[in-house]
Amino acid sequence: MKHPSEEQDIIRWIDGEMNESECATFEERLKLDPALATEAQKMRALSASLRSHLPAEIRVPHADYFNTQIEVRITQMALDEARSKHAATSWSAMFQWLTQPWFALVGAAALAVLGFFLLQPASPDDSESMILSSYTPNLRVQARTYHDHDADATVLMLDGLDAMPADKHISGVNIQRSEMEPELASTTMYDEKGAAVFMISHDSLGNPLISPEG
């Protein structure tokens, strides 16, 4: 193994990185050391060969396709970015909406609806339901029920709710209960197009769960 300074001298001499005086001194050394001279000459020949055989520019195979693919990926990135921005805005708006005071009332109402159906006695033969009790977590909301004979349906009336915001059009509510476990139920509110606006359910401890969907 050569001393690092000797390696550096050879390298710098090959690459023309020595000044005039350094170059003259090194070439004097080469005259006195034939082995070093041979090594330096071989390495210089190699370096010259590398430079002439390694082109700095190579024709790109399928060059048009190369450009097209880049453009496709750039366009795809722009679309993905736009989509994620839109989704972030939508989710942000959704959660902002959930923090509004009126939402607590809507949530309370939904729970009341849930409780109303869950507390109904199972009497499949009777067309008229009997409401034993109702519960609303928010005292400002009052629930009352009656059976509408014309519609043959039990109607739940909730008083004390704030008006829905103008941009939220809830035109339908669906309550789903598990056939196997009747206590598992969820309330989904839909807009006029049938798209779910949000869903309320509860966890195993009975705490309400709100799932924005959109």
Added chain:
Amino acid sequence: MPAAASTDPGEVSDLDLVKRSQAGDTRAFDVLVTRYRGRIYAMTYHLIQNETEAWDLAQEAFIKAWRALPTFKHDAGFYTWLYRIAHNVSYDWLRKKKIQGDGEFDDERVEHRVAVGAEATPHGDLAPDTALRNAELGQRIQAAIATLSPEHRQVIVLREVEGLAYEEIAALIPCSLGTVMSRLFYARKKLQEQLHDVYETSL
């Protein structure tokens, strides 16, 4: 650092194209891709020694450049900036490949793998036998480079192909000047060992 391709007087400058690209003009960026794809591909090809991977990595470099364009400050030339990105993309790939340990980059191993399909820009008309000898030697050199470690391959490409000064190589890698010279010495030494038959007869 590597110089930008010389532009014809009537050609749109890099600066104009970069400004338009920064404003979202993909057609302007397409012109830059066309202008520099050959040089970027050459660099990735010399480093990677695989046509398909080099093609993908050159593309990756342009995509990364597009994404990073908002941060480009015009304090360096566009090509120098692009070159750095392409170098980093390729070198990261090489290091990952080395970590995966698939047996490549063994400096002790001599393997003559012929690089297929790498069509270099023609140097001019040569006699058929000279052209053939040059092509064969070119293939031997590429095969020898393919056996070098990423670190050695990197300095060879930066010095012999791009002609960067030691200080520029040290800044790009980054490492000390001494390390650059040491790597260059041993990289050339290893190439010399593999190509000794060529150089012993020529001296």
